[in-house]
Amino acid sequence: xxxxxxxxxxxxxxxxxxxxxxxxxxxxxxxxxxxxxxxxxxxxxxxxxxxxxxxxxxxxxxxxxxxxxxxxxxxxxxxxxxxxxxxxxxxxxxxxxxxxxxxxxxxxxxxxxxxxxxxxxxxxxxxxxxxxxxxxxxxxxxxxxxxxxxxxxxxxxxxxxxxxxxxxxxxxxxxxxxxxxxxxxxxxxxxxxxxxxxxxxxxxxxxxxxxxxxxxxxxxxxxxxxxxxxxxxxxxxxxxxxxxxxxxxxxxxxxxxxxxxxxxxxxxxxxxxxxxxxxxxxxxxxxxxxxxxxxxxxxxxxxxxxxxxxxxxxxxxxxxxxxxxxxxxxxxxxxxx
Amino acid sequence: xxxxxxxxxxxxxxxxxxxxxxxxxxxxxxxxxxxxxxxxxxxxxxxxxxxxxxxxxxxxxxxxxxxxxxxxxxxxxxxxxxxxxxxxxxxxxxxxxxxxxxxxxxxxxxxxxxxxxxxxxxxxxxxxxxxxxxxx
Amino acid sequence: xxxxxxxxxxxxxxxxxxxxxxxxxxxxxxxxxxxxxxxxxxxxxxxxxxxxxxxxxxxxxxxxxxxxxxxxxxxxxxxxxxxxxxxxxxxxxxxxxxxxxxxxxxxxxxxxxxxxxxxxxxxxxxxxxxxxxxxxxxxxxxxxxxxxxxxxxxxxxxxxxxxxxxxxxxxxxxxxxxxxxxxxxxxxx
Numbered sequence: 001x002x003x004x005x006x007x008x009x010x011x012x013x014x015x016x017x018x019x020x021x022x023x024x025x026x027x028x029x030x031x032x033x034x035x036x037x038x039x040x041x042x043x044x045x046x047x048x049x050x051x052x053x054x055x056x057x058x059x060x061x062x063x064x065x066x067x068x069x070x071x072x073x074x075x076x077x078x079x080x081x082x083x084x085x086x087x088x089x090x091x092x093x094x095x096x097x098x099x100x101x102x103x104x105x106x107x108x109x110x111x112x113x114x115x116x117x118x119x120x121x122x123x124x125x126x127x128x129x130x131x132x133x134x135x136x137x138x139x140x141x142x143x144x145x146x147x148x149x150x151x152x153x154x155x156x157x158x159x160x161x162x163x164x165x166x167x168x169x170x171x172x173x174x175x176x177x178x179x180x181x182x183x184x185x186x187x188x189x190x191x192x193x194x195x196x197x198x199x200x201x202x203x204x205x206x207x208x209x210x211x212x213x214x215x216x217x218x219x220x221x222x223x224x225x226x227x228x229x230x231x232x233x234x235x236x237x238x239x240x241x242x243x244x245x246x247x248x249x250x251x252x253x254x255x256x257x258x259x260x261x262x263x264x265x266x267x268x269x270x271x272x273x274x275x276x277x278x279x280x281x282x283x284x285x286x287x288x289x290x291x292x293x294x295x296x297x298x299x300x301x302x303x304x305x306x307x308x309x310x311x312x313x314x315x316x317x318x319x320x321x322x323x324x325x326x327x328x329x330x331x332x333x334x335x336x337x
Numbered sequence: 338x339x340x341x342x343x344x345x346x347x348x349x350x351x352x353x354x355x356x357x358x359x360x361x362x363x364x365x366x367x368x369x370x371x372x373x374x375x376x377x378x379x380x381x382x383x384x385x386x387x388x389x390x391x392x393x394x395x396x397x398x399x400x401x402x403x404x405x406x407x408x409x410x411x412x413x414x415x416x417x418x419x420x421x422x423x424x425x426x427x428x429x430x431x432x433x434x435x436x437x438x439x440x441x442x443x444x445x446x447x448x449x450x451x452x453x454x455x456x457x458x459x460x461x462x463x464x465x466x467x468x469x470x471x472x473x
Numbered sequence: 474x475x476x477x478x479x480x481x482x483x484x485x486x487x488x489x490x491x492x493x494x495x496x497x498x499x500x501x502x503x504x505x506x507x508x509x510x511x512x513x514x515x516x517x518x519x520x521x522x523x524x525x526x527x528x529x530x531x532x533x534x535x536x537x538x539x540x541x542x543x544x545x546x547x548x549x550x551x552x553x554x555x556x557x558x559x560x561x562x563x564x565x566x567x568x569x570x571x572x573x574x575x576x577x578x579x580x581x582x583x584x585x586x587x588x589x590x591x592x593x594x595x596x597x598x599x600x601x602x603x604x605x606x607x608x609x610x611x612x613x614x615x616x617x618x619x620x621x622x623x624x625x626x627x628x629x630x631x632x633x634x635x636x637x638x639x640x641x642x643x644x645x646x647x648x649x650x651x652x653x654x655x656x657x658x659x660x661x662x
Binding site for chain 2: 506
């Protein structure tokens with residue numbers, strides 16, 4: 001089991017031993033294609049549940065019902081898998097589940113929630129509201145970036161899906177109100193129906209959580225490029241991190257901490273960062289996009305041409321002791337950070 | 338907690354007890370009564386910086402000794418003694434109060450007698466403390 | 474067994490003992506005494522010698538965590554404990570009198586650790602007092618001669634995830650400095 005991968009469980013409800021053995025075999029065959037560690041477990045936790053197969057009239061065959069469940073038991077992805085399993089369909093479902101979990105966790109951090117505004121002070125009005133943009137995460141990130149570049153002292157920005165508000169950003173207080181409906185973002189990864197600016201705080205509910213607005217910028221930044229550079233981050237530049245993101249209020253993993261440490265030392269090209277931190281280029285770009293949206297990064301023209309050998313040369317430089325310690329620490333706290 | 342080191346009357350009474358100890362026990366060179374967090378209540382003898390550094394060190398040593406006692410489940414700490422080439426150092430808690438007495442004795446004194454002499458002074462200081470507003 | 478000593482320093486009331494309790498996998502050895510400065514810092518007890526906790530990584534590596542007393546009068550303990558340390562976590566409570574000055578004070582006091590290893594700064598109790606912000610700390614630290622790239626976070630010392638993140642950031646930063654300078658040795662064991 002790899003220490004720096006997330007661990008998700010697969011639980012069987014009624015499905016026979018043969019189905020379990022088949023799933024285990026498929027996971028071994030496809031170990032290189034999955035990004036998480038999948039373990040067969042009986043106890044409910046974040047992961048996938050596979051239910052005993054039934055005959056599906058529409059499909060004309062026996063199918064298993066598979067659901068991806070959060071730690072709170074909320075279903076965030078669902079699929080029917082043929083009996084017997086077919087490798088590619090199974091892998092596709094597992095990959096979708098992994099993506100859903102990643103997005104779900106990106107929306108989770110609540111460590112710095114500030115006290116709620118009492119429900120009786122709710123403001124139901126929405127006067128002065130105007131559409132800013134309709135589009136996707138990138139459009140939202142662009143909008144947020146534009147706002148950040150012109151400091152505002154007041155006003156709100158609402159993000160809605162299917163007319164349901166999912167988040168309201170308070171530009172004056174640098175906070176955002178996360179509505180219960182934000183989970184809809186998981187199912188609508190690329191369709192944010194409307195982003196509106198308005199002058200009042202909009203409707204509030206007791207279930208809303210108030211978080212620092214950096215937290216929302218971070219989510220938008222991670223999602224905006226979908227593994228590729230956003231338009232304001234030229235791919236041929238080197239990037240210097242001017243300061244560390246405040247990871248305690250941002251959903252993060254250990255790879256992000258490693259990337260931050262490397263990027264604060266010198267301007268570095270994404271490809272080189274990917275090699276040094278042994279992180280996929282898509283993850284590197286998501287990170288650079290996010291820190292750029294937070295205004296923490298500076299793009300510079302690279303001073304030297306990129307040589308693919310550079311990272312290997314560095315790793316042989318005699319600081320293996322620290323690397324070994326970090327690997328052990330990563331393993332020790334894999335479930336935490 | 339009661340600020341023992343700011344109680345003028347107590348400081349004077351403690352100083353008198355330390356002086357009494359030095360009279361009874363000629364080998365005593367330096368004495369101090371400090372709070373358990375290292376503030377000096379009273380001192381006797383030739384001390385640099387009014388004994389503040391000794392006060393802090395006494396506090397740390399006492400706390401470390403108690404940590405060892407706890408670790409080994411040895412019960413309440415009674416006193417702490419160090420023997421050196423030129424003499425002995427004894428530290429003793431003052432009853433149940435958050436105070437510690439520390440004193441150095443030159444090599445004319447046996448460690449046993451130093452501890453015995455100091456215990457009598459600690460009892461006397463406890464008596465003085467009962468006259469103050471200090472709570473255990 | 475290689476032992477890696479990490480020190481936790483900062484003013485009284487910053488949460489150093491709590492931070493070590495959050496991280497340690499063994500019962501923390503604490504040297505607490507009743508606090509007679511309650512008018513200055515409202516807490517019942519204070520550390521007068523050290524706090525000690527540890528994290529065993531495997532049969533060969535152990536991280537030893539030492540918390541130092543926050544008051545200046547215990548600086549002799551700082552000198553004793555800093556000798557073996559390779560990394561420093563500076564915690565400062567944002568509601569203390571001069572939090573910016575406190576951070577640079579402790580950074581300067583433990584400059585030798587910073588030079589041979591690395592340090593990370595954690596700002597606690599920022600939920601009770603929002604200012605100064607992280608940007609203010611960075612500006613102040615850089616005005617005092619520190620170079621760019623210091624990890625600084627708002628943290629809750631009771632939150633183990635925060636403390637693990639700080640520890641990991643500290644070690645990662647030491648590693649990246651080692652890569653940049655090739656003169657850092659982490660193990661003192």
